[in-house]
Amino acid sequence: MILTVIGARPQFVKAAVVSRALKDFNIEEIIIHTGQHYDKEMSDIFWEELDLPKPQKNLMVGSGLHGAQTAQIITKLEKEMLDIRPQALLVYGDTNSTLAGAIVASKLNIKVIHVEAGLRSFNRTMPEEINRIITDCVSEILFCSSEEGVKQLEREGIVTNVFNVGDVMYDALNAYGPIAKNKIKLEEVLPFEYEPYILATIHRPSNTDSSFNLEGIISAFRELPYKIVWPLHPRNRESITRFNIPENVFIILPASYLEMQVLLQSCTKVCTDSGGLQKEAYWSKKPCITLRDDTEWVETLSGNWNMLTGPNRTKIVNAVRTKVELNTWKELYGDGKASVRIASILKNLI
Numbered sequence: 001m002i003l004t005v006i007g008a009r010p011q012f013v014k015a016a017v018v019s020r021a022l023k024d025f026n027i028e029e030i031i032i033h034t035g036q037h038y039d040k041e042m043s044d045i046f047w048e049e050l051d052l053p054k055p056q057k058n059l060m061v062g063s064g065l066h067g068a069q070t071a072q073i074i075t076k077l078e079k080e081m082l083d084i085r086p087q088a089l090l091v092y093g094d095t096n097s098t099l100a101g102a103i104v105a106s107k108l109n110i111k112v113i114h115v116e117a118g119l120r121s122f123n124r125t126m127p128e129e130i131n132r133i134i135t136d137c138v139s140e141i142l143f144c145s146s147e148e149g150v151k152q153l154e155r156e157g158i159v160t161n162v163f164n165v166g167d168v169m170y171d172a173l174n175a176y177g178p179i180a181k182n183k184i185k186l187e188e189v190l191p192f193e194y195e196p197y198i199l200a201t202i203h204r205p206s207n208t209d210s211s212f213n214l215e216g217i218i219s220a221f222r223e224l225p226y227k228i229v230w231p232l233h234p235r236n237r238e239s240i241t242r243f244n245i246p247e248n249v250f251i252i253l254p255a256s257y258l259e260m261q262v263l264l265q266s267c268t269k270v271c272t273d274s275g276g277l278q279k280e281a282y283w284s285k286k287p288c289i290t291l292r293d294d295t296e297w298v299e300t301l302s303g304n305w306n307m308l309t310g311p312n313r314t315k316i317v318n319a320v321r322t323k324v325e326l327n328t329w330k331e332l333y334g335d336g337k338a339s340v341r342i343a344s345i346l347k348n349l350i
């Protein structure tokens with residue numbers, strides 16, 4: 001039996017497709033929600049929309065400093081894992097929930113399976129980079145989204161049970177894209193009558209917790225000849241009150257996964273510091289302006305499909321003006337069948 005530990009928005013999306021594949025392969029799975037994300041629109045909505053199996057337990061750790069949050073998950077999860085005694089622990093990505101799960105399981109000699117292994121931004125000031133490196137170090141089965149991930153793990157001496165399966169978010173986009181289109185009308189989520197718009201998200205502490213950086217981004221938005229739809233991560237609720245929000249910027253509540261897909265499919269460009277949205281923009285053939293100085297999704301940079309601007313006003317404005325080289329688009333991060341590959345490999349290995 002596999003124990004899956006998830007706690008943050010993007011992990012609900014990834015787990016939804018993998019859980020389904022595990023079920024198809026008759027692999028028993030128990031899910032624990034750490035409670036890292038807890039607002040209705042950050043958590044419950046995702047479980048409902050994606051039809052995720054109910055978690056056996058919600059650890060309800062909530063927010064906190066990184067050390068405290070990670071420690072709380074470790075303490076609570078260890079008890080659960082000692083009870084459940086799974087054959088393996090399945091974790092996704094690079095959040096504090098990922099790290100905590102990996103530490104608990106590895107200390108209990110339970111195999112750690114890491115989905116989205118081998119990713120590196122080479123920026124150790126990002127908490128996620130630390131989480132990735134440590135999780136990969138203690139993982140026994142590592143699923144990468146691309147060959148680049150496999151090569152990176154090889155450089156770090158990790159070569160056993162490393163598989164390039166493609167990216168599970170591509171599976172999710174293919175599975176839920178048509179459902180989103182059927183279920184949600186653009187006019188229900190767009191806060192103005194349709195005209196070309198940019199979809200923006202900002203949640204990295206380096207941007208949200210620095211008035212200087214946030215000012216750079218907001219002043220760039222002010223200069224852009226587009227309306228901007230900005231689903232607001234709760235981390236920003238307070239910080240944005242310090243700014244005059246330009247008239248062309250429309251702040252909305254955090255969007256659900258399906259709402260986000262609808263907003264993405266109809267937008268002109270994307271401005272984001274999210275990891276997942278960079279990929280989703282690429283697959284949806286929407287040019288992406290990444291409000292960071294680095295990306296772990298380096299393959300998306302070719303042909304200007306993704307441009308790194310950091311929070312720099314001039315760079316953002318110039319990047320939005322830049323045309324992509326349409327003929328450079330090629331399928332990246334697999335073929336949308338990563339979850340089936342993962343389940344099939346696990347069936348043999350566990």
Ligand code: UD1
Nearest residue numbers: 008009036037038039042063064094095096127128234235
């Ligand atoms: C976390 C992950 C990040 C991931 C993101 C996806 C870490 C270190 N970061 O970032 O890698 O890309 O999730 O969204 O694990 N908050 C609420 N309600 C919630 C959740 C958060 O109000 O339901 C607020 C709290 O003020 C909290 C802050 O957002 O302190 C940050 O939440 P946290 O889970 O620590 O990190 P994220 O920024 O969401």
